[in-house]
Amino acid sequence: MQQDDTLLLHLNEAIATIRDKDSLFKIVTTKLRLIFPFDIIGINVFDAELKNKRLFLRDYYGADDQWPASPNMDTFTPIAGSPVEKLVADPYVRQITLEDYIGDYPAFEPFQRLSHMGIVHLTTVPLRTSGQLTGFLSLASRRRPHLSEEDKKLLEKIGPLIAVAVANTLAFEEVARREQERTLQLNINNALLSIKQREPLFRAIAEELNRLVAFEYFGIRVQRAGQEKMFQAFAEFSRATPDAPLEALGPNRDADEALTNAEGIYQQSTRLLQSAAIYSGPEFKDLAVRYPRLRYVYEHYGTRALLVAPIWQRPDSAAVLTLSAARPDAFRPNDLATVLALVPQIALALENLFAFEQIEELRAQVEQERSYLVDEINTSARFGADSGTFIGSGPALQQTLLRIRQVASTDTTVLISGETGTGKELVARELHNASPRHARALIKLNCAALPAQLTESELFGHEKGAFTGAVERRIGKFELANGGSIFLDEIGELPLDLQAKLLRVLQEKEFERLGGTKVLHSDARVIAATNRVLADEVAAGRFRADLYYRLNVFPIELAPLRERREDIEPLLRHFVQRLSKRLGKPARQVRPADLAALQAYAWPGNIRELEHVLEQAIIVSQGPYLEFAGFAAAPLAARTAAISTPSNAPLKTLREQERDHILAALQRTNGRVSGAQGAALLLDINPKTLEARMKKLGIRRTVMG
Known part of the structure; x- marks a missing residue:
């Protein structure tokens, strides 16, 4: 009896003074063995509803190498369907043999293992x-212990x-866990305040998290809305061994080299994306069988556990954090709770980085626009560059202005057609200036000015x-025109392969x-222009019909100057005033x-x-x-008389007039097409267009010799 009282006293003192779990239950185990012979001690704890159980403690005596060294001590499993349900139904101190229960619960793995031992x-x-x-x-x-009634009362x-x-x-562990979480949250908040770059910030978060949760x-x-892939890596770090430092995974790495590239899961199972969960053991193996990417990491990297923590789910975007490890029992429910407690900070980090990167993109775009506009001011064509208005009052011009007013305030694609020099730009x-996009740049590209690549x-x-x-x-014109307008001049010269890519935009x-893989988006209004008859180009197979119909939503056709003779005088006065001042x-x-x-x-x-003729005259x-x-090397009156024909004489076609005009220019330049003394400069068209x-x-340079 004295021995029993001493045991109870020692247990009371240990419980009152020792806070460390391992030290406390080492003393409990040692003291109990002085009175009760046993080989293994185990403690199971239940939830408040007595529905689930989990192993709280297990200690061995000569059996350390026969039981898993790292059991998952925090996983609750159902009481129903296990031998524990009989103990819960009638709880008292009892002695049982495994044979009494194995028959009713043959699949209960702990009993099988105990029996094997x-x-x-x-x-x-x-x-x-x-x-x-x-x-x-x-x-x-x-061996069966022989317990007296006094022994049973002592155990009670x-x-x-x-x-x-x-x-x-349990209470002390919860307090310690929450304190660790608070420390972790504080460290992450400090990182948010001090680190602005993506990789250093998320490396700091990963390293802080790794202090509480072990992962590889x-x-x-x-x-985000519009992405072609379901999910794309934002931050990824891995280590080759548990003790190795975390290393960043490159954004352009081969997809098969990802430790946990879980796109397959997210593309095929919304449940796995929307729910916080731990997948390990047989469950993770089942996922590896179903999804090729998980099968790859299962086989090549030995991954056996995956922790998924959604950061947010929104109509326009979603974010998820994943951890993986080689040990099946690497992640416990408490680990998932720790990660989920950090989700608000991680969400804030993502929001801040998105905002910062968007600001940087806008800053870069504004800088690109500024450079573009400075370059445009220095190199753009002189016609219309400083007038900003239309000259004339004839019916053809009034019809053009009406069409502009009708469509300017919309985002509708416009196709401007007309001969060279009619003012399509x-x-x-x-x-653009009359549209809601006028605050952003009008970006121009001549599709005939450069080789296809x-x-x-x-x-x-x-x-x-x-x-x-x-x-x-290099930032492209469509990216630069985001939020503004893009003017594609001479669209009929665009090669067929580029026509398909333009159609996609x-x-x-x-x-x-x-050379890139990232899908970019551009909210640019498209205005195209051509001096070709695109319907004829479509019929000839030189222009895609689907692109033509996509461009020709709202056509504006500009009349040639020979059909606007009433506007020649005001245009002349305008050019004389402007050019005289400039020269x-x-x-x-x-x-x-x-x-x-x-x-x-006829003004072909x-x-x-007209502008160039006046400039020469001035x-x-x-x-x-x-x-x-x-x-054209002749007095104007004489030239006019030369091109005038009697009313009964046949008129030349526009094709013939154009051919004569090009031949005249080539004669003046001795057959030279491009360069400072070439016919292209004299006619003010692109050399390749002239060719x-x-x-x-059917004009050959040899005809000039």
């Missing part, structure tokens, strides 16, 4: 706190003491190393840079005969040709009147 006898002691059943103490032995007294020790330990892989994956500028780079941009000479990343508003010459008058000749001329080069004139002797026209009209 030669353990055949169990003494079970109910644990109660304030009269409430909270668990069971089990003493397992190879010990039960409440053990129950108090378990309750205190840390990943944050994000989906000026119409595009007016459409460079045109694609100009349209969509390129990554560093995408092709020879791509020494840095028009339909889906998405594209990739050359530092006096504003001279135009003789009535010359004005009549100018109005009678349209307004641009430069060479000396007296009070403009002299047009240099106009295409020459080929179409």
Whole structure:
């Protein structure tokens, strides 16, 4: 009896003074063995509803190598369907043999393992706190212990003491866990305040989290509206061994080299995305069988456990954190709770980084726009560059202005057609300036000005190393025009392969840079222009029909100058005033005969040709009147007479007029097409466009020799 009292006293002192779980239950086990012979001691605790159980403690005596070294001590399993349900139904100190239960519960793995170890006898002691059943103490032995009634009464007294020790330990562990979480949250908040770059910030979060939760892989994956892939890596870190430092996984790494590239799960199972969970053991193996990516990491990296913690689920985006490890029991419910407690901080980190990166993108875009606009001011065509208005009042111009007013306030795609020099760019500028997008830039690209590969780079941009000479990343015109307008001049010259890519931008508003894999988006209004008849180009197979119909939503056709003869005089006055000022010459008058000749001329080069003729006249004139002797190497009146025909004579076709005009320009340049002394500069068209026209009209340079 004295020995019993001493045992109870020692247990009381240990429970009152020792807070460390391992130290406390080492003393409990040692003291109990002095009176009760047993080989293994175990403590199971129950939830408040007595529905689930979990192993709280297990200690061995000569059996350490026969039981898993790292059991999962925090996993609750159902009481129903296990031998424990009989103990709960009638809780008292009892002695049982495994044979009494194995027949009813043949699949109960702990009993199978105990039997394999030669353990055949169990003494079970109910644990109660304030009269409430909270668990069971089990003493397992190879030989049947002979317990007297006094021994059983002693065990009944010990039960409440053990129950108090378990309750205190659980409470202390919860306090310690919450303190660790608070420390972790504080450290992460400090990182949020001090670190602004993506990789250092999330490395700090991963390293802090790893102090509480052991893992080999840390990943944050994000989906945003319009992304082609279901989920894309935002931050990924892994280690080769448990003791190795975390290393960042590169964004362009091979997908098969990801420790836990879980896209397969998210694409095929919404449940796994929306629910916080731990997948381990047979459950993770089942997932590895179903999903190829998980099967890869299962087989090649030995991954056996996955922790999934959704960060948010929104209509326009989703984010999820994943951890993986090689040990099946690496993650416990408390680990999941720890990660979920950090989700608000991680969500804040993501929001801050999204905002910061968006600001940086906007800053870069504004800088690109500024550079573009400065370059445009220095290099853009002179026509309309400083006028900002339309000159004339004829019915053809009024119809054009009406069409502009009708469509300017919308985002509708506009196709401007007309001969070279009719002012298609000026119409595009007016459409943009009168639209809600006027605060952003109008970005221009001449589709005939560059080779196909460079045109694609100009349209969509390129990554560093995408092709020879791509020494840095370049922002494309569509990316630059985001929120503004893009003017695609000479759209009929675009190669067929680029037409397909342009169609995708028009339909889906998405594209990739050359050499890149990231899907980019552009909210740019498209204004296209052509001097070709695109319907004829479609019929000839040189232009995609689907792209034509997508561009030709709202057509605006510009009349040639020969159909706007009433506008020639106001245009002349406008150009004389502007060009005289720019050239530092006096504003001279135009003789009535010359004005009549100018109005009678067919102007195959349209307004641009008129401007150039006037510029030449202003430069060479000396007296009070403009002299047009240099106009096509002949007096204007004589030239007009030469192109005039009797009313009964057959008229030349526009094709013939165009051919004659190009031949005249080539004669003046001795057959030179491009360069400072070339016909292209004289006609103010792109050299490649001129060469295409020459080929179409059957003009060979040899005819000039």
